Amino acid sequence: MLYMDYAATSPLYEEVIETITEVMKSHYGNPSSIHRLGVEAEKLLQSAKGVIASSLKVTASEIICTSGGTESNNLAIKGVAYHYRHRGNHLITTQIEHPSVKEVFAGLEQEGYRVTYLPVTKSGCVQLEDLQAVICEDTILVSVMYVNNEIGTIQPIQAIGQYLADFPKIIFHVDAVQGIAKLPLDPKSWGIDLCSASAHKFRGPKGAGFLYKRTGIQLKPLLAGGGQEYGVRSGTENVPLIVGMAKALRISMDNLTSKISRKHTLRRQLLAGIAAIPELSISGSVLEHEMAPHIVHFAFAGMKAEVVVHALEQREVYISTKSACSSGESEPSEVMLALGYPREVAASGLRISYSDEHQEQDIALFLRSLHEVVKELAPMRNPSVIHRGKRN
Known part of the structure; x- marks a missing residue:
């Protein structure tokens, strides 16, 4: 079997499985309890936050534990929009965000917020000048992903953060789910106020994630309850998964x-x-420094992407079409449409994602399998869109 869908989810490190199991067995106290078992669980929780914070060069009190990237993105975006509405109602994001960002902004539009969706180049990159052109007195939030989850384009978040430093009333949120532990990330020096992460993207457990929240940023909580996580995210913390997440991040x-x-x-x-x-x-871009090292995306014009995925699956080779959160949909990729591809070609996009533990022979096996599948399926392509698959 050859698994090359790490951008969807990644297998846990063995050490992480062992750590989670041990914490579940021996440290089952509620970290909010005042007795010894609770205090021990609280110490483990704070230690895990310290490991995460150290990896990002931030402080442990700036780490809010969540259930994953989706919750972190929702908490960041809605939390800012609701808390700072007295400052304005203009929000800025891009046309190629993950559904857990894009759908949040669509919902906020229904609530009366004004949202600007920045366009991208044909390689999927946001241009700083486009952001500069739309910022206004009512702007309270800019949300730009670090690495696009489909194409793999790296966004200029350092340049954006540096520019926004001159606008202290604008909050800068980065969805770093596909960038953390894959590329350098330094929220404080890059001017990032909020940063989302999900453990299962860096070989940690599903159901765990975190939000970096810079000291001084206020968020309206989305959950009412016991006031855990500094009053921002109520609910008993899942200590085993949080400890496992911290270990996975440290190893990665x-x-x-x-x-x-x-x-x-x-x-x-x-x-x-x-x-x-x-x-x-x-x-994507032909420039290596503009593309994430762990994602490759390509199109097979005239052929539906899911057909290729299942043909490779028959050979026990596993890749994906687009975001795992939307790959079950038959609609063309909205990311590819934003890059300028016609709808038929946008329905043919395929994503390969992998780890540093893959070997050259794994890549060779994948390429042989891909060549066989293309040769097998090519006669079945829709000839009316074949010539539109190539781009200048």
């Missing part, structure tokens, strides 16, 4: 530079192999 961040280099080597091998198949066209 170790030797990050060499891991990035390793994945870029694999990415170059993938790109060369895909480019050698005439029926396929690679998405």
